Amino acid sequence: MQLITGKAKIAAVLGWPIEHSRSPLLHNFWLQRHQIDGAYIPLAVKAEDFKNVIQGMKAAGFKGCNVTIPHKEAAYQCCDIVDETAKKMGSVNTLWFTEDGKIHGTSTDGDGFVANLKDADVTLTDKKVLILGAGGAARSVAYALLQDGAQITITNRTLQRAEQLVRDLGAGQIIEWKSWIKELGQFDVLVNTTSLGMEGKDDYLFDLQHASNDLVVTDIVYVPRVTPLLKAAELKGLKTVEGLGMLLHQARLGFSKWFGINPVVDHELTEFVANSLKK
CATH class of the missing domain: 3.40.50.10860 (Leucine Dehydrogenase, chain A, domain 1)
Incomplete structure (x- = not known):
């Protein structure tokens, strides 16, 4: 020691x-x-x-x-x-x-998030990224993605919070929460910044049926290490990036x-x- x-x-x-x-x-x-x-x-x-x-x-x-x-x-x-x-x-x-x-x-949260993706050989410039959530974590992630040249879209159960975040950032698009599953095919990266799927939280079933085969799926949650979102992505054969690396890089x-x-x-x-x- x-x-x-x-x-x-x-x-x-x-x-x-x-x-x-x-x-x-x-x-x-x-x-x-x-x-x-x-x-x-x-x-x-x-x-x-x-x-x-x-x-x-x-x-x-x-x-x-x-x-x-x-x-x-x-x-x-x-x-x-x-x-x-x-x-x-x-x-x-x-x-x-x-x-x-x-x-x-x-x-450092946003930079940690981006560094984690880059460790997994995910490029972000000009990529279309869908962010689930509009809280503090989403704000950090969205800002870092914009700084790295990504195009962001935000969806949140409370639409007003997503609208406020886009106004604060001065960039980005919004889609309604009920629409994101059907519109997933237009995106290159899916990011979950919500507590959905976190250990001890509500059991949310992620539907990725409309995702393209090239979609990259990442979750900032790291307990459990393989979240329900990442499990759903793995079953579909998609590239996944777990959230633990964000904690370490930040x-x-x-x-x-x-x-x-x-x-x-x-x-x-x-x-x-x-x-x-x-x-």
Whole structure:
């Protein structure tokens, strides 16, 4: 086991609750791999304490942190400097503290999603992508897809949310939820950003009968690792991309900011984190 000293670099993940987070597993895996004097810890933080905790971490010498539900918007408000991605999201999931006392923030979810697809040799430029859902995850995914040159269409059970997302992004098309199955044949990539099919959620049956043989199907859900959507796609012989890789890739920027090394996502890391999902 890698031992830490008084010189250790420390980062954390903040959420409420936080027990579900796999971030400590993957970051500490990288710390061990690179023999870095450091640690990454989970912190359960209530909403009313969040701003004080961030200031306390900065004062205590933490290098930064990840934030998860329900703190992403509050974290944005704590930042002194945010990039264009964060501005478009109105939230951040990664913070780092610099020596000048500034708090920097960004949202890495969308970039993690795109990197996961590229790992699977999926090209996105000029591809027609249908996104299921219009929540925070859909916003991150849609923005990253647009930045990579994809053409996006959004469908959501509540049409108004899809319309608002397209307005906010300044790009994209909308189709009604009841229509997406029949219109699937016109798309190159299908993305599920909803909780449909997530373990413990409602049992939604995905109908891919109208999909073209070249459709790529991906799901940001990673518990279960092979979701009902991915199972349906596999039965039809379609190319699939699971959601675990998005989790792993979105973590890379934060790790490089806090610990000074740009880590890689490989089979060893993927299987290590995947095995934890079975417990």
